[in-house]
Amino acid sequence: MRHGIHDGDEITGRHLDWRLYLRFLGLLRPYRWPALASLALLPLVAVAKLAQPYLLKIAIDSHIVPARLEGLAGLAALFMAALLAESLLQFCQSYLVQGVGQRVMADLRRHGFRRLLRLPVAFFDRHPSGRLVTRMTSDVENVGELFGSGVVSALGDVLTLVGIVSIMLWMDLELSLVAFSVIPLLALTLLLFRRQMRGAMRRVRSRLAGLNAFVAERIAGVDEVRLFGQEQRTLDEFEELQQDYFASTLRVVNWDAILYAVVEALGAVAIAAILWRAGGEVVAGAATFGTLVAFIEYVQKFFAPLRDLSAKYSVIQSSNASLERIFDLQDQPLEAAGRPPAGGHNGVRLEGVSFSYDGTTPVLRGVDLEIPPGRTLALVGDTGSGKTTLARLLLRFYPPDAGRILLGGEDLAELDPAEVRRRIGWVSQEPFLFAGTLRENIDPEGRLAEPVLHEVLENSGAAAVVERLGGLDARLAERGRNLSAGERQLLCLARALAGEPQLLILDEATSRLDMVTEQVVGRGLAAATQGRSVLLIAHRLASARHASQILVLRAGRVRERGTHEQLLAADGLYARMWRLQNLGLGNGAKE
Numbered sequence: 001m002r003h004g005i006h007d008g009d010e011i012t013g014r015h016l017d018w019r020l021y022l023r024f025l026g027l028l029r030p031y032r033w034p035a036l037a038s039l040a041l042l043p044l045v046a047v048a049k050l051a052q053p054y055l056l057k058i059a060i061d062s063h064i065v066p067a068r069l070e071g072l073a074g075l076a077a078l079f080m081a082a083l084l085a086e087s088l089l090q091f092c093q094s095y096l097v098q099g100v101g102q103r104v105m106a107d108l109r110r111h112g113f114r115r116l117l118r119l120p121v122a123f124f125d126r127h128p129s130g131r132l133v134t135r136m137t138s139d140v141e142n143v144g145e146l147f148g149s150g151v152v153s154a155l156g157d158v159l160t161l162v163g164i165v166s167i168m169l170w171m172d173l174e175l176s177l178v179a180f181s182v183i184p185l186l187a188l189t190l191l192l193f194r195r196q197m198r199g200a201m202r203r204v205r206s207r208l209a210g211l212n213a214f215v216a217e218r219i220a221g222v223d224e225v226r227l228f229g230q231e232q233r234t235l236d237e238f239e240e241l242q243q244d245y246f247a248s249t250l251r252v253v254n255w256d257a258i259l260y261a262v263v264e265a266l267g268a269v270a271i272a273a274i275l276w277r278a279g280g281e282v283v284a285g286a287a288t289f290g291t292l293v294a295f296i297e298y299v300q301k302f303f304a305p306l307r308d309l310s311a312k313y314s315v316i317q318s319s320n321a322s323l324e325r326i327f328d329l330q331d332q333p334l335e336a337a338g339r340p341p342a343g344g345h346n347g348v349r350l351e352g353v354s355f356s357y358d359g360t361t362p363v364l365r366g367v368d369l370e371i372p373p374g375r376t377l378a379l380v381g382d383t384g385s386g387k388t389t390l391a392r393l394l395l396r397f398y399p400p401d402a403g404r405i406l407l408g409g410e411d412l413a414e415l416d417p418a419e420v421r422r423r424i425g426w427v428s429q430e431p432f433l434f435a436g437t438l439r440e441n442i443d444p445e446g447r448l449a450e451p452v453l454h455e456v457l458e459n460s461g462a463a464a465v466v467e468r469l470g471g472l473d474a475r476l477a478e479r480g481r482n483l484s485a486g487e488r489q490l491l492c493l494a495r496a497l498a499g500e501p502q503l504l505i506l507d508e509a510t511s512r513l514d515m516v517t518e519q520v521v522g523r524g525l526a527a528a529t530q531g532r533s534v535l536l537i538a539h540r541l542a543s544a545r546h547a548s549q550i551l552v553l554r555a556g557r558v559r560e561r562g563t564h565e566q567l568l569a570a571d572g573l574y575a576r577m578w579r580l581q582n583l584g585l586g587n588g589a590k591e
């Protein structure tokens with residue numbers, strides 16, 4: 001079995017945890033009336049079903065055997081009425097129960113998705129998206145089935161079984177004991193089956209989630225898959241996961257088939273025992289012919305729900321695993337809330353901020369910085385030195401382990417994260433756009449008037465892209481795939497400016513643009529960022545040189561700070577980086 005993102009979602013709860021089902025009952029509360037009505041119909045269905053063999057017995061014993069035909073037509077009509085009533089009641093019962101099941105599913109999806117959107121970003125570092133999609137889709141479906149085809153119909157089956165046993169005992173005690181002599185064997189089979197199914201259903205759920213996670217990841221990176229013969233390796237890995245899933249499903253199917261066959265065989269043994277015993281009694285006059293026929297009917301009706309119970313048991317088992325997963329999602333702590341910011345705008349400050357993703361490896365160490373309104377702070381440093389992490393902390397995606405971040409003079413930790421993000425514009429290293437129109441992407445809340453929107457497009461240099469695509473109502477493909485990386489970057493820049501942020505974070509925001517476009521954007525940005533704090537993360541030092549202050553980060557620590565000129569004069573890390581970058585350009589390091 002592979003490890004990594006495709007594994008590790010096995011939830012090791014108890015087998016059939018009743019607390020889960022009690023919690024599940026809570027989900028039914030809004031639909032208690034149709035749910036109760038469907039339950040109330042169960043005994044009626046059972047009565048209609050169980051009346052039929054008894055009517056048969058009366059017809060045989062009171063009319064057919066003594067050759068008394070009057071009243072037989074009435075009995076036949078009664079038999080038909082019982083049959084029709086069974087079908088009709090069954091229909092109403094299924095209709096109600098499936099309706100409730102579907103509504104519970106819709107609720108679970110709605111709550112699950114709402115929850116997902118409010119979980120801390122760190123949660124998504126640990127949970128691959130494919131697995132989460134499985135929780136939102138097939139796990140939810142399983143739980144919906146739990147009510148629809150699981151618990152309620154299992155209750156109906158139990159009711160039918162109790163009814164059959166009672167009628168048979170009442171009709172003929174001795175014959176009943178003969179028929180039920182197979183019950184110990186049956187109990188043993190069910191016990192064995194239950195044990196084998198333990199874990200098997202859970203494995204199926206987990207393997208499916210792993211498979212989905214793998215497929216989702218490889219589809220997202222399909223271009224990379226095609227490189228260097230990755231297709232074959234991907235197919236091999238897929239095959240391995242698929243085999244695992246296939247094997248675990250097959251095990252469930254096998255045990256289901258075995259149980260079905262054993263229950264059928266035991267049913268046949270019970271009927272044979274009745275024929276042998278009751279046949280003798282009928283000949284000796286101790287039992288009637290009608291009793292024999294009714295018994296055979298009842299025994300058949302007894303074993304059919306038992307067989308079905310096995311299928312329902314699988315549904316219940318499977319939903320147990322799904323319930324664990326869904327409730328696990330619902331129990332995840334939400335992102336810490338906070339109060340709305342007071343609205344002051346005196347820039348951003350970091351005081352002694354340290355952070356680590358895993359609690360052991362420090363990524364930022366005691367970072368202090370300040371970006372007053374109207375100023376640009378450029379953050380430069382090696383790959384992996386913690387620049388993007390610092391931006392993520394500012395966006396309140398993660399809380400710092402030590403130190404404080406102040407936005408407009410207020411501690412970020414105390415502020416409402418949604419409000420904080422509304423005040424920050426962010427253009428990430430990997431520009432991401434949603435499928436939909438350009439307008440929906442740039443101004444999702446539809447707040448901006450058309451002239452303002454056009455000014456934003458001009459300032460961000462995205463106006464030409466929008467025009468070329470056919471205006472703001474042009475549609476983008478998933479993730480904006482129908483655009484170049486630079487075009488995506490320009491649109492993300494426009495989106496960030498459209499939010500009229502206090503703080504603008506540009507993480508390599510112009511790295512994918514050609515020189516001319518970068519210059520146009522630079523001029524536009526200079527106008528658009530007036531009065532705002534700007535954090536500019538840059539690898540190309542040329543784009544950082546005009547910043548009010550430049551910070552050089554190395555291994556999470558601020559190693560140098562100052563203006564371009566000051567840092568060059570200090571002849572330290574920055575000056576070395578500057579010389580290296582300019583060497584290739586041939587314009588010397590003397591600037």
Ligand SMILES: Nc1ncnc2c1ncn2[C@@H]1O[C@H](COP(=O)(O)OP(=O)(O)OP(=O)(O)O)[C@@H](O)[C@H]1O
Pocket residue numbers: 125357358363381382383384385386387388389390429
């Ligand atoms: N979600 C994450 N979980 C765990 N570690 C992470 C995560 N994101 C980044 N890191 C680690 O944190 C360190 C800093 O990453 P960060 O993205 O902040 O670097 P960076 O300075 O922005 O690099 P680059 O110049 O390549 O963009 C890296 O060592 C990286 O491996």
